[in-house]
Amino acid sequence: MRFFPRLLLGLLPIAETARVGLHKAAEEGQVEPLRVAIRGKFNEYEDAWVRPDLNKRNKKGNVPLHLAICGRARQDLTTVTALLDAGADAGARDGADETPLHVVARRCAGDQARGDISNSRASGIAKLLIGRDGVDINARGLGARGLTPLHVAAERGHPALVELLIKACATLP
Numbered sequence: 746m747r748f749f750p751r752l753l754l755g756l757l758p759i760a761e762t763a764r765v766g767l768h769k770a771a772e773e774g775q776v777e778p779l780r781v782a783i784r785g786k787f788n789e790y791e792d793a794w795v796r797p798d799l800n801k802r803n804k805k806g807n808v809p810l811h812l813a814i815c816g817r818a819r820q821d822l823t824t825v826t827a828l829l830d831a832g833a834d835a836g837a838r839d840g841a842d843e844t845p846l847h848v849v850a851r852r853c854a855g856d857q858a859r860g861d862i863s864n865s866r867a868s869g870i871a872k873l874l875i876g877r878d879g880v881d882i883n884a885r886g887l888g889a890r891g892l893t894p895l896h897v898a899a900e901r902g903h904p905a906l907v908e909l910l911i912k913a914c915a916t917l918p
Contacts, residue, residue, distance in 0.1 A: 771812045783799070806839045813828055846874055853866060882895075
């Protein structure tokens, strides 16, 4: 059964292959396949490199950056860094209209089951995001409550992320 994904990918158009590979590699934390997907493929028919859209949403509305933030490889920041360095939108909204900072606060921060490793990783990702073009620290998510990343971090019990966001000038209404 190992050959099936390769066979399937061979049948997909080049842009679709890169998108599938990019989202999957980001979620799995597979840095080398991620870099290969980012690099794209040479299309001999058009005599040009075809690069994937780093901000293409999957069916759930997530871009690869959202998937990398709290994907299966929680132990390092390499996948997030690779996407940001390649030009991924650090302020991209997901299907719930939340930014990567919301995703950090909601999915990584304050999960007591993961302990300090997750908390330090969440702060590390937040540090990578803060100050990048397109990042709005005070962005409000979808819904009646319209929570900012600071609201979410406080609600989820992540004091290190709350402190980091306040130092970066996040505000509460």
